[in-house]
Amino acid sequence: MAAHPHLIIDGLQYCRWSKDIFQQMNAGGVSAVHVTIAYHENFRETVLAIEQWNRWFEDYADYIFLGKSGADIQRARDSGKTAIFFGFQNPSPIEDDIGLVEICFCLGARFMQLSYNNQSFLASGCYESVDTGITRFGKQVIKEMNRLGFVIDMSHSGDKSTLQAIDLSAKPIVISHANPHWWHEALRNKSHDILKALSDSKGLMGFSLYPHHLKNGSQCNINDFVDMIKKCAECYGIDYIALGTDLCQDQPDDIVKWMRNGRWAKDIDYGEGSKDNAGFPDNPIWFRNNLNFITIRKALLDNGFTQEEVHRIMGGNWLRFINEAF
Amino acid sequence: MAAHPHLIIDGLQYCRWSKDIFQQMNAGGVSAVHVTIAYHENFRETVLAIEQWNRWFEDYADYIFLGKSGADIQRARDSGKTAIFFGFQNPSPIEDDIGLVEICFCLGARFMQLSYNNQSFLASGCYESVDTGITRFGKQVIKEMNRLGFVIDMSHSGDKSTLQAIDLSAKPIVISHANPHWWHEALRNKSHDILKALSDSKGLMGFSLYPHHLKNGSQCNINDFVDMIKKCAECYGIDYIALGTDLCQDQPDDIVKWMRNGRWAKDIDYGEGSKDNAGFPDNPIWFRNNLNFITIRKALLDNGFTQEEVHRIMGGNWLRFINEAF
Numbered sequence: 001m002a003a004h005p006h007l008i009i010d011g012l013q014y015c016r017w018s019k020d021i022f023q024q025m026n027a028g029g030v031s032a033v034h035v036t037i038a039y040h041e042n043f044r045e046t047v048l049a050i051e052q053w054n055r056w057f058e059d060y061a062d063y064i065f066l067g068k069s070g071a072d073i074q075r076a077r078d079s080g081k082t083a084i085f086f087g088f089q090n091p092s093p094i095e096d097d098i099g100l101v102e103i104c105f106c107l108g109a110r111f112m113q114l115s116y117n118n119q120s121f122l123a124s125g126c127y128e129s130v131d132t133g134i135t136r137f138g139k140q141v142i143k144e145m146n147r148l149g150f151v152i153d154m155s156h157s158g159d160k161s162t163l164q165a166i167d168l169s170a171k172p173i174v175i176s177h178a179n180p181h182w183w184h185e186a187l188r189n190k191s192h193d194i195l196k197a198l199s200d201s202k203g204l205m206g207f208s209l210y211p212h213h214l215k216n217g218s219q220c221n222i223n224d225f226v227d228m229i230k231k232c233a234e235c236y237g238i239d240y241i242a243l244g245t246d247l248c249q250d251q252p253d254d255i256v257k258w259m260r261n262g263r264w265a266k267d268i269d270y271g272e273g274s275k276d277n278a279g280f281p282d283n284p285i286w287f288r289n290n291l292n293f294i295t296i297r298k299a300l301l302d303n304g305f306t307q308e309e310v311h312r313i314m315g316g317n318w319l320r321f322i323n324e325a326f
Numbered sequence: 327m328a329a330h331p332h333l334i335i336d337g338l339q340y341c342r343w344s345k346d347i348f349q350q351m352n353a354g355g356v357s358a359v360h361v362t363i364a365y366h367e368n369f370r371e372t373v374l375a376i377e378q379w380n381r382w383f384e385d386y387a388d389y390i391f392l393g394k395s396g397a398d399i400q401r402a403r404d405s406g407k408t409a410i411f412f413g414f415q416n417p418s419p420i421e422d423d424i425g426l427v428e429i430c431f432c433l434g435a436r437f438m439q440l441s442y443n444n445q446s447f448l449a450s451g452c453y454e455s456v457d458t459g460i461t462r463f464g465k466q467v468i469k470e471m472n473r474l475g476f477v478i479d480m481s482h483s484g485d486k487s488t489l490q491a492i493d494l495s496a497k498p499i500v501i502s503h504a505n506p507h508w509w510h511e512a513l514r515n516k517s518h519d520i521l522k523a524l525s526d527s528k529g530l531m532g533f534s535l536y537p538h539h540l541k542n543g544s545q546c547n548i549n550d551f552v553d554m555i556k557k558c559a560e561c562y563g564i565d566y567i568a569l570g571t572d573l574c575q576d577q578p579d580d581i582v583k584w585m586r587n588g589r590w591a592k593d594i595d596y597g598e599g600s601k602d603n604a605g606f607p608d609n610p611i612w613f614r615n616n617l618n619f620i621t622i623r624k625a626l627l628d629n630g631f632t633q634e635e636v637h638r639i640m641g642g643n644w645l646r647f648i649n650e651a652f
Contacts, residue, residue: 043370043373044369044370047369047426047429048425050429051423051425051426051428051429052425054425054428054429055425097377099374099377099378099380099381100373100377102377102380103373103376103377103380103433106432106433106434107429107432107433108432
C-alpha cells in the first residue's frame with residue numbers, strides 16, 4: 001500500500017466496523033482514527049469489545065493496527081494503513097475502581113470522557129439540570145489519567161464539569177467531537193467560554209459532522225462548515241482545532257438508542273433527536289465515509305487556508321497533541 | 327543501587343509480597359522472578375491481582391518493575407532492581423474464552439499452566455486418575471499462546487497432557503518448578519521420560535525448593551540437591567535446567583488451603599500434605615528467602631560446576647529461553 005500523501009487524523013468515529021470501512025480508511029488516506037469502544041459498557045463488557053478489535057487487528061492486519069503513540073501514526077502514514085486509537089465515551093469501564101484506569105490504559109485505551117450526557121461517578125453530563133463539577137472520585141481519576149497519559153475528553157459533559165476538568169488536569173484535555181454553540185445552538189455544541197478556556201489551556205477541539213451538531217443538519221453546506229472553522233481559527237487559534245467527525249457509518253438505529261439510553265432509561269430518551277425522528281440522521285452528502293476527507297481538505301484550501309494551516313486542521317494538531325499527551 | 331554481579335533468575339515464587347521481600351530480591355542479586363498471580367481466580371479476579379501489582383510497581387519503583395522481555399531482565403540487572411514476570415498456575419483467568427489469552431498477555435502475563443492438579447478446560451492435572459491429554463479448547467489455546475509468545479508451563483499437569491503439550495507447541499515449553507521423580511518420589515515430581523522429552527524439545531525445567539519436592543523434605547541436604555542437579559545436567563543437558571524455587575515466604579497456611587482447594591472442594595484436599603501436616607512445610611535452612619541464592623551458587627561451584635555452567639543454571643538459561651520465547 002502506498003504511503004498517505006497527506007496527514008489525516010479523525011478524532012472520533014463509531015461505525016459498524018467492517019472490512020469495507022477499514023479499506024475506505026486506507027483509501028481515504030486516514031492515518032489514525034480515535035474509535036469509541038464503550039458507551040455504557042462496564043469493565044468486563046469493554047474487555048469483550050477489545051477482544052473483538054484484537055480479532056479485527058489479526059484479520060485485517062493489511063489495513064489497521066492498534067495505535068498507542070504518535071510513532072504509530074507515522075508508521076500508519078508510511079505504510080498506507082490506519083492506526084486505531086481506543087476511547088470510551090463514558091467512564092463506565094472503570095466502574096468505581098481507580099486501578100481499572102491503568103488496566104484499561106494497558107489494554108490500549110487512550111481517551112476517556114468523564115461523563116456521557118448524564119451524571120457519572122466523575123462529572124456531570126451536558127443533559128443534567130444540575131452540574132456537580134468534578135467529583136471526589138473524578139479528581140483522583142484526572143490525576144491518574146495525567147500520570148498515565150490517558151486523555152480526558154469532555155465532549156458530552158456539562159460546562160461547569162468541563163471548566164473544572166480543564167483547571168484540574170495537569171495536561172491539556174480535548175473536546176473530541178462538537179462545534180461552537182454560536183454557530184449552531186445544539187445542547188451538545190460548546191459555548192464560546194468553554195472553547196476559549198480549552199484553547200487557552202492548549203486543549204484541542206474536533207469539529208463534528210454529526211448532523212444534529214451542524215447548521216441546517218443533514219443539509220449543512222460545506223462552505224458554512226468551512227466558514228465556521230475559519231472563525232474558530234481566528235478566535236481560538238489554528239493550533240487548537242481539528243476534526244472529530246463522529247462518523248457512525250452503517251450503524252442501525254438501535255445503536256443510537258443504546259447510546260442515548262444504555263441500561264439507565266425505562267422512559268426512552270431521544271437525545272438530540274425526537275420521537276418522530278428517533279434514528280440516526282443522514283450525514284451531509286459531502287461527508288458520508290472515510291473517502292470524503294479529501295472533500296473537506298479541498299474546501300479548506302479553496303476557502304483561503306494555507307497548505308500548512310490545512311495540514312494542522314486535518315491531522316497535524318492531533319499528531320502534536322498525541323505526541324505531547326501520551 | 328549497584329548492578330547485580332551475577333545473573334540470578336527464579337522461575338517461580340508465590341510469597342506474601344512486601345517491601346521486605348522486594349528489598350531481599352534486590353539485595354540477593356535477583357534480576358528477575360516469575361511470580362504467580364492466579365491459582366483459581368477467574369478473569370475479573372485476576373485483574374484485581376494485577377491492579378495490586380500495579381500499585382506495588384508504583385509504591386516500590388526503587389525495587390521492582392513489570393518485566394515483559396529479556397531486555398527488561400538486563401535493565402533490572404544493570405540497575406540492581408528486580409523484573410517481575412506474571413504467570414498463572416491455572417488457566418482459570420482465561421475462563422472459556424480464547425480472546426482472553428491476548429487480553430491477559432497485554433496485561434503482562436507471560437506464563438500459564440494448562441492445568442493445576444485437576445482437570446481444566448485445557449488439560450489434565452497430575453492428581454487426576456484419568457489424563458485426557460490436551461482438549462479441543464487446549465489445542466487452540468496452545469496455538470494462540472505460541473502466536474503471542476505466552477509460555478506454556480506444565481508443572482502441575484498429568485504426564486499424557488504434558489507430553490502432548492510438548493508435541494503440539496510450536497515453541498519449547500517449561501516445567502517451571504519441579505524435580506525428577508527418580509530423585510524424590512513425589513507425585514508432583516516429573517518422570518525421566520517427561521524430563522527427557524522436555525529437554526529434547528529445548529524446553530526448560532526449574533528445580534523446586536518446595537520441601538514436598540525435596541529428598542528428606544525440610545531436612546534436605548544442599549549437597550544432595552546439588553548432586554541431583556549434576557545428574558540432571560548429565561542426563562538432560564546443561565542448557566535445559568534452571569531454578570524455580572516455589573518460594574512461598576511469609577504465607578499463612580490458609581493460602582496453601584486455597585491453592586489446593588480453590589472453590590472446587592467441600593471435602594478438604596491436602597495435596598502433598600496430610601490432615602496432620604496440612605500447612606506450609608518449613609523450607610530447608612539453607613533456602614529461606616531471596617538472600618539465599620548465593621548459597622546455592624556457592625554449593626554449585628564447590629561441587630565442580632564451572633563458572634559458565636553455574637551462570638546458566640542460576641539464570642543464563644532462563645534469559646536465553648525468555649529471549650527466544652517472548
